[in-house]
Amino acid sequence: MKILRNKHIPIKGFSAINLFGILVAHPEVNLNPIIIQHEMIHTAQIREMAYVGFYLWYGAEWLMKTILHRSNGYYFLSMEREAYAHQNQPGYLDTRRHYAWIKYLRKS
Numbered sequence: 810m811k812i813l814r815n816k817h818i819p820i821k822g823f824s825a826i827n828l829f830g831i832l833v834a835h836p837e838v839n840l841n842p843i844i845i846q847h848e849m850i851h852t853a854q855i856r857e858m859a860y861v862g863f864y865l866w867y868g869a870e871w872l873m874k875t876i877l878h879r880s881n882g883y884y885f886l887s888m889e890r891e892a893y894a895h896q897n898q899p900g901y902l903d904t905r906r907h908y909a910w911i912k913y914l915r916k917s
Contacts, residue, residue, distance in 0.1 A: 810852055812840065827851040829860055847896040850905070854888050857907050863888075887913035 814836045819826035825834035825844060830852045834840055855863040867888060874882030883889060890913040895901040 810845070810849060827855065830855055842899070843896050846899060846901070847892045849902055850892040850895060851888065853902060853905060854891070854910055887911065 810830065810832055812832045812834065815833050816836055818828075818833050819835070824838040825832055825840065825848060827833075827848045832840070832845075832848050838844075858866060867886065870886050870888075871882045874885040876882075878885055884893075888910045891910040894913075895905075
């Protein structure tokens with residue numbers, strides 16, 4: 810995964826963002842193995858959904874979960890839930906099934 814450092818992206822409140830498989834992080838952020846693993850899971854999701862599909866789904870699900878939970882839907886997103894659930898498992902990507910995030914849709 811390519812890593813870029815930028816002081817303007819991501820927006821305030823976030824330390825890193827995965828844009829089309831490229832990790833963009835603030836210069837002062839310590840990109841530890843947990844953050845890298847989390848973002849590598851997102852890269853797998855991005856690729857399996859043909860890049861644009863990932864962002865369309867992510868945005869639509871975020872909007873729906875934000876309305877449903879009457880708060881920021883970020884932590885309720887299926888793709889984030891998969892990434893957080895497995896960010897401490899270094900070998901996860903070797904055994905991960907395609908579209909593994911779907912099983913997190915049912916759990917809120």
